[in-house]
Amino acid sequence: MTVEFGALGLILLFPLIGVLFNLFLGARLGRRWVNIVGPGVIFIAFALGIWAFAKILSMPAGSELHYKLWDWIEGGSFHVEFGLRIDALSAVMVLIVTGIGAFIHLYSDGYMAHDADYARFFTYMNLFALAMLILVLADNLLMMFVGWEGVGLCSYLLIAFWYSNPEFAYNGRKAFIANRVGDAGFILGMLTIIAVLGHGGVWSLDFGTIHRHLGLFTTTTATVACLLLFLGATGKSAQIPLYVWLPDAMVGPTPVSALIHAATMVTAGVYMVARLNFLYMLAPSAMMVVATIGAVTALFAGTIAIVQSDIKKVLAYSTISQLGYMFLGVGSGAFAAGIFHVMTHAFFKGLLFLCAGSVIHGLGGEQDMTRMGGLRKVMPITFWTMLIATIAISAIPPFSGFFSKDMILAGAYGSGHFGLWIIGVITAGITGFYMFRLLFLTFFGESRVDPERLHHAHESPPVMTIPLIVLAIAAAIGGWVGLPDGFLWGDLFSRFLAPTVGTFTPTVATPGVLLSVIALAISIVGIIIAWVLYIWMPGLPYLIAWRAKALYTLLLQKYYIDQFYNLIVTRPLFFVSNWILHRGVDRFAIDGTVNGTGIALETSGAIARRSETGNIQHYAFIYLLGVIGIVAYYLFLVMR
Amino acid sequence: MVPLPYMMALSAIVFVIGVAGFITRRNILIMFMSVELMLNAVNLAFIGLASRLGTMDGQVIVFFVMTVAAAEAAVGLAIIISVFRNRETVRADELNLLKW
Amino acid sequence: MPMGLFWFLAVVTVIASLGVILQRNPVHCLLSLVVTLLAIAVIFIGEDAVVVGFLQAIVYAGAIMVLFLFVIWLLNIGADTGPSGHLALKFFGGVAAAALIAELLIFLLPPHLKVKFAGHSATYGSIESLARTLFSQYIVAFEITSILLLIAIVGAVALARRGPGSQLAKSASGSAPAERVL
């Protein structure tokens, strides 16, 4: 059942109002107004989102709300509208985006309190919210792409927010370019879908239409389309091979890291795969690729996170790792699990970033964990909320992360990806380790903080701590909507999403609780190791690092991937462009030919000019040659 | 009557002698004389052809050519004089202010 | 015209015309030219062009050549002196002239020479027939020749006249000696 629902437009309208207000009036009207309008519009959008959600709940399962704004692109027979829709899946996403977004905006009021460019900041943030809402509300792939690129833009702008630092600016661009590479794949994926459908006479990218005409796809075409779209997802969601931008993106203001680079934008890839679940189901090998990439990324990023000392970098790699989990989930066919993890991850990772931000804010910009420690007492609220988040991400029941991760691992196992399951479990252990390492290094032990900074260290103001508390509550109990089936109210979440993303049916019999227990055990082992290394025997990590220097360096240097890309892509590209194409082809070959022709003509002119010696007799001689020539021609005619 | 080829050959020879003189002699007066040779060669051809064709046109033309030659001589010699006045030379290869 | 006479005149014509282009002294050249013109005049007469022949002798070899002679003396031109440094031109000019004569002769000798022969009346070449043709067929041309001669006079006057003629008078390469001659 589809219902036209005008309020969908309003959900977009308010962030848009925020953008325009902050852009044109923000700086003029001053901080007070911006601090109200910036978060305010998102809270209104949140309220509207809840309204829409309630409306969906009140309607029969599988219903969706729809609202067409206007016709958008028409070319040839192809047609696509600017249309919005909300179904179970997007309802969840809207709530995540606006809900968490609203609190992070609120938090930003405090975090940006000392920054002069607050209006610009809120312009970008509101624009981000707008783009993200377009992404999740889009009723077709192309419009989704509008949001997709829009959030990428905001990400770019916010990473480079403090533009005076050239490195920050560089990192922003790096993010955008990496995303663009993925987006190229996304575009090709869309084109493939159009072409396939168009071949059957259907010219649309509408999700509903694609779903209705799945019969036009063969396994091959579906696989191609899915893989290309997934390339887009690897860019946006920071998976191998395009993950490199995300760690660098941490140079942006911390609320940005929380909102964009943890809670919402980076999960767009997962959302996209879940949104197109029907198409991915047609392409088992594409699913396999998604799951594998997810799992490998999860492990890979986790290992890097172990050795990082920058608090936000650790969280960044953790995010990559968790995103890998989500892809493992959706790639295994457990779409609901993936989205569930999107939600819980939004809670706890958003919270983690906000806490980290609170620490950084409190320490006046310090990000290096080796210069923290013992902050437990200085910032208690931050400590406690962060503890909750850390437990949640480490998948300790009954905190939220446990349920979603458990569901994903069950999915991986259940779909027969035993190897991937093992990777997932190991990663769970690693996650527990590095997260508690972070917690221990920051809040426990002796203070290694610069005394000067320590003197000023303080707990953050309420405008920042309130969001922490709200999110902590969510991170703690947010997972309860997706309890294992048969336990209390069971898996409400999956049931709610089922009409949209289908239900996961294991192909392999699962040993049930045992799986959860194994994963939990491994996680706890990880936490214990962290305790041993950073609380019990704080000198040990250095010893290990010294002993396994090669491995340590490899991890510290993030497997040298950045350097590798630099060596095989960036540098050759510049070399070829500058020396071969610009100087070689353009200047030398083409312009050389052009100018050469000119010079040749002038030279021949200059030579021919010499025939005009000024001497009458030479002229007569030339004349005579002409005579001889013409007479010879007629002689030839006669003799012929 | 003299066979026509003889006449034509003679005319051609004189004509080419004129051409050769024009190209090889540097004195502009002699070059002009060579032109007169060429004109006379043509006259020879006209007269020879006219008498074979039995028309008077050829002879009339020779009459015109002579007039033209006279007119050319008058103007030409005047030009030569005015050149000589300014440049004190009648050598063709020294008249090369204008070139290239 | 008897063949013998023709041969004689032809040889004279060729030798004299060679004399025009080969002798060093302009006066000698001019004299050779006069000889050529006279020989040709005789050939004209032999070819039934009596009037034209006489005109050739009187007007051409007489009047026009005197004009030449006058100019030679006027300009006081001596024999070719100075470096005879354009041998290349002489050589290549000679070669080119040889090529041209070869080409022309191929055209003008049998079998290529095709002219429709027609007999002519007894009065052919007489002054009357000449006049009749001139004033019937070529009246316009005749009138033009008169204009032509007028132009020649005007042109000669315009060029040889003394006077400024241009404000560049001084820049001419010191025309003092020439002024003296004239």
Added chain:
Amino acid sequence: MKPLSLASINFAWLPILPLIIVAVAAMVVLLAGVGVEDEESEGLGWLTLASLGVAFIFALGLVGGTGVAFAGEIAVDGFSAFFQLLILVAAAFVVLMSLDYAGENRLSGAEYYSLILFSTLGMMLMATAGDLIVIFLGLETMSIAVYALAGMRRRDPRSNEAAIKYFLLGAFSTGFLLYGIALIYGATGTVKLAPIHAALSASMAGNPLLLLGLGMLLIGFGFKVAAVPFHTWTPDVYEGAPTPVTAFMATGVKIGAFAGFVRVFMVNLGPISTHWHAALWVLAAITMTAGNLIALVQTNIKRMLAYSAIAHAGYLLVGMTAAAAYAGSAIMYYLIGYAFTNLGAFAVVIAVERRGAAAGDSISDYRGLARRSPALAAAMAIFLLSLTGVPPLAGFVGKFYIFSAALRSGYVGLVVIAVLNSVTSAYYYFSVIVAIYMQEGGLGHPTLSTRPALAAAIGLAVLATILIGIYPEPYVSAASSAFNSALGAGFMHMTAMLH
């Protein structure tokens, strides 16, 4: 023997009235000029102009006529009328630009203007001639007068040198032209064009004598129209001659020569075009190419315009190569545009030259002209653009017409060569524009305001260049009906002669 009667030779005043007017005017000017100081010859100029105007009016009366007069010596047809009118206009322009020039340079007015009229007469004769001898005499009338005109700056060694070069080579070339006439006379037994035309029809075509004569005529006309390799005199003479005379040579002489050339070859020797178009093809190609290439490296504007004139002769020869009625009218149209454009360009050159000196002819003297005299600069730019063949100016439509004709006759290769040449030519024409508009510091001192006649000439030329380009229709129809009337007259004359 019958007594001579005027009727038997179709004696008719009217067809030669313009010629007579010009001839008489020349003599009147000569007489009127007695005692007139060189500096005060302007009145003579106006007299000349007036007589040209009268001749023009009478020449207009010839339009639409058909037939011959004077035993076939004079062709009375649209073709003659067309060229006479064009030549008269060109002469009038030259007179207009001479009015100040002659006085400033102290040229002998009486001789100067009468020689211009005489050479105009010669050109008109070439256009009107119905017989090779009249063409020859017309050519000599024109040439001898122009030889003298070229040397009119008696004290200027460059002017002397131009005159002697033009004269010697001209006389040399006369020999070849005459030789050609002799051979054609030998082959056909006549020098009148219409009977020659008739003789050709009677399978005369392969006659070696005729062919050699054809070749020699080609050479003779080639010299006058400045076709490579018979062009060598052009740059030197154009550079050295007084500028109005150069303008006259570039336009009047060329038009006259082409009038004769086209009438002889395209009209009367048209039936055996297979025997000459290949030679013309080559001539056209090398003329365009050599002209343009050498023009590329010129630094003197008159010399550059001379090479440009050579190149334009090449384009005209492309039209001749096409050898058809439409090509004939194309050439005629082209000549109109070419005439006005070149006259205008030379008028500008006169304006920029320093008074009484040949200096100011260097292209570098044109630098910054746009600042010193915007109107003059704009006029020059328009002329140069027209010469390049930029629409909608006259030069473009002319080129378009010529190329169309050549393509219609199937000469794709030649047109491609012509097109590439046009591109090359753009370089040097635009270089002058560069100097005028985009560089600074030239020395040219345009004094247009004190020379109203010159200004008028330039203004009229600009107008004509633009108008003929934008609205070519009347000129195109004039050209095509003129050429067709020549074709028709040729045949009518033929029948007339049979009686």
Added chain:
Amino acid sequence: MGSGILTATIFVPLLGAAFVMIQRDERAVWNSAFIFSLVPLALSFYLFAAFNPHSADYQFVEQYQWIPQFGISYHLGVDGISLLLVLLTTILITLSLLYSGGGDISERPREFCFFMLVLETGLLGTLLSIDVFLFYVFWEVMLIPMYFLIGIWGHGRKVYAAIKFVLFTMVGSLLMLAAIIYLVLQAQHHFGRLSFDLPLLYQVPLTQTQGEWLFAAFALAFAIKVPIFPLHTWLPDAHTEAPTAGSVILAGVMLKMGTYGFLRFAIPLFPAVALEAVPVFLALAIVGIIYGALVAMVQPDLKRLVAYSSVSHLGFVILGIFALDPAGVEGAIYQMLNHGISTGALFLLVGMLYMRRHTREISEFGGLWKSVPIYAGVFMVVMLSSVGLPGLNGFVGEFLILLGTYLHSWLAAVFAVTGVILGALYLLWTYERVMFGPITHAVNETIADLSGREIAVMVPLIALMLFMGLYPKPLIDRMAPSVEKMLVPIRVAELQRDQQHHSSALARLFDLDNQSSLSRGLLRGRAGEGVPEASSGVREVLNDRVLDERAGERLAIQKMAAK
């Protein structure tokens, strides 16, 4: 016939040019030029509004005899393909004049306005002519004012750039002139009358060879104008040295004349040849896209960089055109507009910077955001439009082009899509170097932000970027019927080609038996002449293989025939 509105649109600027020349006061010059440019702007908006979007025919047609002897008429009309370009032209000219009056052009303003207005006449005439001769006239007319604009008001090696521009263009256009004439003569041959009327010329039957040569001549002229790699080297010079307004018009409108030429002339006149040439042009377009982007990336001069980006963007346009698919062609037209607006805006922005700092070296800037935030913000939007961010105009065109291309050849689309990445790469990098980072040159701290006039110039452009990105429908609706119509001959040619293929395949099928028996006979014959016995085995094998291949081929052909 005709309302005269098109004539007015074309010639009012010319009138304005004359009017400008008689103005004495400098202010009056600018004002009158601006006002005269508003008239065609208003008229073109009227055209846009009054245009019937359901018709593929020429509208507002005017036709008068011009040179009847040559069958040339003054024939104007506007259809969906030209309508939008007309609008683009009038908008950009008006904005350029508005901008240039603000101090960019201080020397000889009268002539400047004169040439700008004459240029407008040339451009509009080119777009609105239906008579090929008239088209050619305007085509060349637009060259001259641009030459002067570059040569007089340009910078650096302006004369070199101007001459290079003229010569490059002339090579192509004069050959095209020859081709036009040839084509018309063919038409005369077939229809018995001389006519330069485009609709008639569309129907001229040509032989294969004729078609190929003529197409080559037309394509060369347009390819130079576009420009297509490797004929593009005039462009960076001309764009860089031209004054800002010149660059705007050059990039914004003039390059489109090349692509317009392909759409209006080269392709519909010679559909069969165009069809054959598709692979070549797709390849060149892709090379252009990638090459332009890569070379742009390493340019140290801002304007040069934008110039090379044009090569890349125009590569997309060519790609779309030669996809010969409605979506691709519509995208290409749309992209023409986009490029006109975004690149025009970029040139304006670079010009504004140049006016303030008299340098365009990227290394001279850095950290500008701090001193000129409004400028930086505007630059950001314009850059994003050029990058092709969805929601802005660039994306719509790019996507449609890629769609059309993909439908034609997925491989081409895969290559072309790299342009999307590279475009972002060089533009963002440039933006970063200019706007981000610390201020490295003290001068940059004090430069002034955008003036009111400059904002007034940029606002319409940005509004258009947003409008065209979000609501392209009214534009695409108007072009669609004409595009469909233009592609009809292509579809026909495709069918014919397929049929030919088909029939020749059949012919080969019938011929096959003869051939194989022939080859067998040859082998046997040689065996009979005493080839050593040892080789007979080889011969057997050879024989069999020949037969096998034949059989396979025959099978394939039978399948095809059955289809």
